[in-house]
Every structure is written in C-alpha cells, then in structure tokens.
Amino acid sequence: MxxxxxxxxxxxxxxxxxxxxxxxDKTLIAEDVIGLAKYYSDHGADELIVFDLSDSDEEHEEAxxxxxxxxxxxxxxxxxxxxxxxxxxxxxxxxxxxxRAIINFSRQDSPKLMEDAAKRFGKEKIAVSLQDxxxxxxxxxxxxxxxxxxVFMHRLxxxxxxxVTDIPCVIVTDTQEEKELFKILKSPGVKGLSGRYIxxxxxxxxxxxxxxxxxxxxxxxxxSIMEFSQxxxxxxxxxxxxxxxxxxxxxxxLAYMNEEAxxxxxxxxxxxxxxxxxxxxxxxxETSGHFQYVKSLTIDCDLDTLLAKVDQVGAACxxxxxxxxxxxxxxxxxxxxxxxxxxxxxxxxxxxxxENPKEGSYTNYLFDKGIDKILKKVGEEATEVVIAAKNxxxxxxKYELSDxxxxxxxxxxxxxxxxxxxxxxxxDR
Numbered sequence: 001m002x003x004x005x006x007x008x009x010x011x012x013x014x015x016x017x018x019x020x021x022x023x024x025d026k027t028l029i030a031e032d033v034i035g036l037a038k039y040y041s042d043h044g045a046d047e048l049i050v051f052d053l054s055d056s057d058e059e060h061e062e063a064x065x066x067x068x069x070x071x072x073x074x075x076x077x078x079x080x081x082x083x084x085x086x087x088x089x090x091x092x093x094x095x096x097x098x099x100r101a102i103i104n105f106s107r108q109d110s111p112k113l114m115e116d117a118a119k120r121f122g123k124e125k126i127a128v129s130l131q132d133x134x135x136x137x138x139x140x141x142x143x144x145x146x147x148x149x150x151v152f153m154h155r156l157x158x159x160x161x162x163x164v165t166d167i168p169c170v171i172v173t174d175t176q177e178e179k180e181l182f183k184i185l186k187s188p189g190v191k192g193l194s195g196r197y198i199x200x201x202x203x204x205x206x207x208x209x210x211x212x213x214x215x216x217x218x219x220x221x222x223x224s225i226m227e228f229s230q231x232x233x234x235x236x237x238x239x240x241x242x243x244x245x246x247x248x249x250x251x252x253x254l255a256y257m258n259e260e261a262x263x264x265x266x267x268x269x270x271x272x273x274x275x276x277x278x279x280x281x282x283x284x285x286e287t288s289g290h291f292q293y294v295k296s297l298t299i300d301c302d303l304d305t306l307l308a309k310v311d312q313v314g315a316a317c318x319x320x321x322x323x324x325x326x327x328x329x330x331x332x333x334x335x336x337x338x339x340x341x342x343x344x345x346x347x348x349x350x351x352x353x354x355e356n357p358k359e360g361s362y363t364n365y366l367f368d369k370g371i372d373k374i375l376k377k378v379g380e381e382a383t384e385v386v387i388a389a390k391n392x393x394x395x396x397x398k399y400e401l402s403d404x405x406x407x408x409x410x411x412x413x414x415x416x417x418x419x420x421x422x423x424x425x426x427x428d429r
Contacts, residue, residue, distance in 0.1 A: 005218050006190065006191070006192060006193065006212070006217055006220065007046035007047055007170075007220045008044070008046055008192065008193060008198050008205050008209065008220075009045065009048065009049055009170055009192040009193065010045050010049070010199040010203065011048075011049035011172060011194045011195065011199050012033060012040075012048065012050050012051070012070075012199070013051045013053055014033060014050065014051065014052050014053060014054070014063045014066060014082075015053040015054065015059075016054075017033070017059070017063075018031050019033050021196070029199075030201055033066050034070060034073060037070040037074050038073050039201065040074070040076075040205075041073070041075050041076050042075075043205055043206070044204075044205030044268065044269075045076055045198075046076060046220045047076055047079065047099075047192060048070070048074060048076055048077070048078045049079055049080070049081075049102075049170070049194055050063075050070065050079075050080040050081075050082075050098075051081060051082040051102075052064075052082030052083045054083050060083045063082070064092050067080050067093065067096035067098065068096045070097075072097075072424070075293045075311055079098055079099050079102060079127055079151075080096065080100075080101060080102065081101060081102025081103065081104065081127070081129060082102070084101060084102070084103055084113070085107075085113075087113070087116060087117060087120065089101075090103070090113075090117045090120075090121065090126075091121075094125055099125075100124070100127040101125065101127070102127045102151055103117065103127070103129070104128075105128045105129060105131075105139070105143075106129075106131055111139055111142055114126060118145070118146035123145070123147055124148040125148070126147045126148060127147055127148065127149040128143060128149075128151070129150075129151040129172075130150060130151070131153045136150075143167070148167070149167065149168055149191070150169045150170070151194075152169055152170070152171050152172065153172050166189065167189075168189065168191035169189055169191060170192040171194065172194040172195045175196070175197065176197050178197075178211065182211075182212065182215045182217065185215075185217045186215070206267070222265075222267075222269060222297070223266070224262075224266055224297070228259040228262050228263070229259075231299065231304065232303045233304075236258075237258055238256040238257065238258050238276070239256065239257055239304065239305065239306055240254060240255075240304075241254070241255050241256065241257055241271075241273065241305075242254055242306070242307050242308070243271065243292065243308045243310055243316070244308065244309050244310070245311075245312055246295040246309040246310060247423075248340070250322070252292075252310070252312060252317075252322075252325075253317065253323070253325075254324070255284075256273060256274050256276060257272070257273055260274075264281065264283075265294060265297075266297075269293060269294050270283055270291055270292065270293060270294065271283070271292035271293075271308060271310055272284070285314075288318075289313065289314065290312070290313050290314035291313045292310040292311070292316070293311040294308065295310055296308070296309045340419070343405075343419055344419055346406065346409060347409050347412065347413065347419055350409050350413045353367070354367050354413055363410060366407075366410050367410075374410055374411050374414055377407045377410075378407045378411055382404055384400040384403065384404070385397065385401055385404050
C-alpha cells in the first residue's frame, strides 16, 4: 500500500494528568491537556496520537478520562495507547473515542493481546507500536493479519521497513531537523509524521505543510477538481454557498465566496467567506469560536452555487440559533416520522419541565423525588420490556419500550446528557 497523501500527527504524552515533552523527558509542556488538543485540532493537525505514560491504575483511569474529554472537543481522529496490558484497556481506549488502540509490541504478551483484540474489535481498530525491526520480522504475518496501522518509534531505516510490510506507518521521531523530517515523509509507505517537532505547543501546521509542498510532498488537504475561474459568479465575482450540517442535513446558512475565500477554505479546511457589507474575508467562528469544518464541497449543475457540508461548532447563526433559518413563514418542517426530531422534541419537553416546573406534572414528580426514584423507574421499565418481549404480542413491546425510553430521557436530563452526546458516543464506537 502506498500512502500518497501524508498527515501531520502531533502526539500528546500524558503523565500525571499533564502533557510532557517526551517519553524520557517529563518536562511540562502544558497543564491544560484539553486545551493543547484543541489547539492542534483547530490549527491544521490531521490526526492526534495520545500516549498514556502513567505508572499507576489511578493515573491510567485519569488518562482514559482525559482521552474522553479530548475526543469531545477535537475535530480530527485520535489514536491512543500506553499502559495497555489487557483487553479491558483496549476497550476503554476505544470507548473513549479513539479510532485505534495502540498495543506496545515490546511487551512479551503483546502478540497474544493483539490477536485477541483484533478478533474482538476488528483489525482496523488496532495499531502496534514498534521500536525495532526484530518484532516486525518475527511477527510480520501476525501483525499484517491483526492490525491496521504501525506506529514506529524513533529513527529507523525506512526503506527497509517498507520492503517488509505494506501496512501504513506513522513515524514518531525525536528529530528536530526539517531535512530529516522531509526524508521521512517522502518514504512511500509512511502515512504520517509525529514526534517532538510536530507536537510543539505553538506548531504552525499550515506553514510546515507549505514547506512540505515545496519539497513535492503531498499533504492531506482538500483539493478542488475545478478552478474558481470555472464557476459562474455574479457581477461582484462572488458565488453563493449553501451551508448544511453534514450529520443532520439541516441547512445552516447562506453566504458568499470570492476566489480568495474559496482557496482559503480549501487550504485550511475551515469555511471562509467574503463579507459583502465589510468587503473583506471572514473565517466563520473567528470571533465566536463557532467554526465550520469542511466535510465536502459540491457545485450545482449550472456551476453557479456551492453546497458545503460542514461540521458546525456551536450555533451557526449570530443570534445564537443553531441555524439562520428559524423564522417560520408558512407551513411546518416538523416531520412526525423523523425519529431524531421526535426524540429531541420529547427530550426538550422534559428539559423544560425541569427548568420550568409545572404543577401536577409526572415528570416534575420524578425530578422532585430525585435520582433514586428515577433510577428505580428506569429499572422497573426495563423489566417490563423483558416481560413484554416474552409475550407474543409485539404491541406490548412497543408500549413498554416507549415507557422505558421516556424514563431514560428523564435520567439523561437529570445527568445533563443530551442526544448529541449519545449519538456521538455510538458513532465513536
């Protein structure tokens, strides 16, 4: 396999709940691990590696919790490892939102652990970290059968590595020399570069990608198959852009791009527009933090309108509404057959009862009684579902499941968990 486009993948080394400089250098790089991860995500990193360097089970659990919190705020894939000794550690890392769990092959029991993990979670969920050729030569067949990525630690003879395996490789190196970094990235089987240079807390990923491009290294980025000059623009040489949420398909806003805004969007992966009122470029979210990360750009059949599907952070509208299209004029867009809308509607009603209690409300009765009562009802309703499922009439199951889901949503509101949290957790799994 040839990795044609390369990725810049900073690594965060967690020790004692803080980010440190290197494996053998525990000098503090950042106390705010979450903030560091967000910086990488917002400034052009393509993926993120998280290594847990903990010495105790307590610190290990703290590191897993940090991984969960990191995953909630970054917009790039995460792979994670460190202190992985058993299947349960692999599961915790994957459930924390990691795309892959890294197994350290220097441990004696690693081959068996990797094989079992691949059978349980799938080889695409497993990566191995190697520090020398011996393990690769000795277990080449097993590694190729049971893992989807190799993380090579430190400097190696890359040409020899690529002659042995076709598995995409990420190189984690302590070198600070750009010349050597370019050499690594030019190696055909290298998927990405990580290490001390890439993981600086002030790393300018876009600037380094430009240097790589000057070295004829293709970096991961959006690449338009059409030039802006091919679009049909208006008198001001602008093209309208309809912006849609890539998950919900909800239309968020309408804006305009000129050629510079279009090129900047392609370059950075963040939606950049041209303000007709200010007559200047503006990056959506630059002041509010409500960035829009590009998922795809499509041109219509007349080549005069763009459709952008984006990952929206926060609200799209300056009023604080999720979408700019919130003022009804005629009809209704409520679809009683849309499951997500129904769940959200019921959830919002429950949330409103908690914030604005209503006399005689059963929902408020549950909130007033507290968590123990809510948990008791969730347990009772789960039992009712089991009993109904043993009976031949499916109508009973539908009725009892509806009761269970309602009480589960009461629990969600009580614990401050939204449907977005649940959907993202399921998607991560």
